[in-house]
Amino acid sequence: MNILLVHPKYPTTYWSYKHALKFISKKATNPPLGLLTVASLLPPDWNKKLVDMNVTSLRDKDLLWADYVYISAMSVQMHSVKDVISKCKLLKKKIVAGGPLFTAEFESFKTDVDHLILNEAEITLPHFLDDLQTEHAKKIYHTDEYADITTSPVPDFSLIDVSKYAMLNLQYTRGCPFNCEFCDITALLGHKVRLKTTAQIIDELDNIKKIGWKGPVFFVDDNFIGNKSILKKDLLPAIINWMHKNNNPFIFTTEASINLADDQTLMQMMVQAGFAKVFIGIETPDEASLAECNKFQNNNRDLVQSVKAIQSAGMEVMAGFIVGFDHDTPSIFQRQIDFIQKSGIISAMVGLLNAPRKTQLYKRLMHEGRITNDWSGDNTNYSLNFIPVMNKQELLNGYQKILHGIYSSKAYYKRIGIFFKNFSPPENLRKKLTFIDIIALFKSMIIIGVFTKSRWYYWELFFWCVFRKPELFPLAITYSIYGYHYRRVFKGIS
16 A cells, blocks of 8 residues: 655644754754654555655645555644645545544544544554455544553654754653643553663664764653653663763753652763753642642642752753643732743743643533633643633733743843853763754854844853853854744744
8 A cells, every 4th residue: 555644734833943943954843753653553565655744745746646644643733634634635535543633632533534543553553454454444443451562663764854853752651650630641641651661762772873863862751750760770771871882872852750850860860871951841830720730749849949950960951831720810920930030941831721632621621611612732822722710811911921021032041041050061961063053053143143132142142151151152052043933933022
């Protein structure tokens, strides 16, 4: 068969980094790891093509070539998904769809999609393939079981042009031990943290190195430290050894819970292994709101000091924040600003609370009669899919206040300064300038340093690093470019 795998387009959001990618001549941040894994699950004698619409356009001739079109997407890609489905129907192409969006919203797609492969593909896709061979394929395939990911194959990176991406990615675990009310991870992937073997991860690292990649690699786990014991005893020592033998070709990023800050040994091992950045879900400094959403792992601790402990270990903390909880009062907006500024978290993603369909929050709000149908899947575009306790306009105005308070040039560059004064990356995590980085530097000097209102802050940071902390100079340029992207996304901020 001829199989076309399609990754729909992301809108321009905080996470798209669209405006930043232009500086390094890249098209997208990460390749579609889910589809690359699905490709490896398909029969090896089938012909496969992958179109990532964030990198290239979806052409009619690609669709006409295919016997089946496989689509995988997240909620934020909803609009592009509908466009792809319309094109397929116009050309009478059969559609196979799966992934988080379709698993959560399958009722919305039953009419337009020929086959819905829900939950984890390692379980449901083989059943569909068997039925397809006997010409008895069903409309929906789903399971209440969770996959044994020790059987998951190495993703097929041969289907993409890796030079178009800012970083490559791999997955070590699925599932999360926590139970945050607003998060659908446990509904989709369970509470039990399932791990690939160390041998699998080393194979994936070998594969990424073999294709010639040198640069950032993102461990896309929802909580990388879900099983700290095996991580410290097995995986991290193996990665440290692999990185040493291969002359440290990668710098790693991942996601973890705030209790990472409590384990000095784990942090030191992660740094030694090459982890430079970690995304933490902080959500809010308000303890009542943390309790409301079952984020108990963040309660009863000094969150700023926890952040600084991770930074002091040598890793940058990126973080997610939320406003719109029932317990939020108008004071939360300034409290969020003050927390983010004090902590020195440069990449602070602040979003409005929303309730994905599979979450406990959705169930509660539905029971309370508060769910609406206004969400686009993007929690940064002023959309809500529920009726908040706070006056909606007051909430939206307060949200805008936070964005101005942390991403205006003055506040943003001040926060970089706070972070830099107490941060010294270990030698193995210091960014080495490549040709692409040098091009990005010159682009930033012209675009940001000449043509933006933030140019004075840009040059102040530029020369401070040159003369005071030259080892941080590459990071300074990177963060200046990030700031340019954030201000372009959140329009009206200067």
